Amino acid sequence: MSKTKRLVIIALFIAQATALNIVENFITLPIAVQGVKLGLANIITLLALLILGWKDAFLIVTLRCLLAALYGGNPVGFLFSISGGLLSTLIMVLMWKYLGRHISIVTISLMGAVGHNIGQLFVASLMIQDFRIYVYLPVLLVSALITGYIVGFVTTQTYNVLLKQNKQPF
Known part of the structure; x- marks a missing residue:
């Protein structure tokens, strides 16, 4: 790839x-649990x-968190977003690198969702x-399993379509 x-794909x-992060802020979930989101940007x-590798994944997460915070005007939200996003990405990178051929994309997503919630809860505890x-952790873990599965399923389907269309995603 040139x-x-x-660079265009990263952009x-x-x-x-x-955009998904910002749109998600307008989605009201039918549960009254503070902090639970779908995680569509994941x-x-x-x-x-x-498709691109771990370095670009970290770059995309970092810039997405920064841009979403700038658009949303919430510096505290940035701390939660960046901590969850970076820990989640780190977990997914390690799982993909060391277990990728033995586990599904859905499993990687599930572990990333759990990591995201743990990262955010850690920042909240410091604040x-x-x-x-951390008594809130079981509720967040249940939500992580649900949202992580959805994100993993959608990612798997999207990735498979890209593979079929191009034989290589890009």
Whole structure:
């Protein structure tokens, strides 16, 4: 892949992830649990990891978090987003690198979702200076399993379509 093509794909992924992140803020889930989101931008993160590699996946997550915070005007939200996003990406990178041929994209997504919630909960515990907030972890883990499965399923389907169309994603 040429450098120009790679740069265009990275820019498109950043734009898509940022747009999904912003749109997701307007989606109201039918559950009254604070902090639970679908994590739609993670579809793009996982696709970036599969197609472009770990360095570009980290770049896309970092810029998506920064741009979404700038658009949303929420610096505290940035801390939660970047901590969850980077830990999630790290977990997915390690799983893909060391177990990728033995586990599914859905499993990688599930573990990334769990990591995302743990990263955010850690930042929250530091901000309020109280580790009792971890009693909230079981609720977040259940939501991570549901949303992680959805993200993993959509990513798998999208990746398979890209593979069929191009024999290589890009």
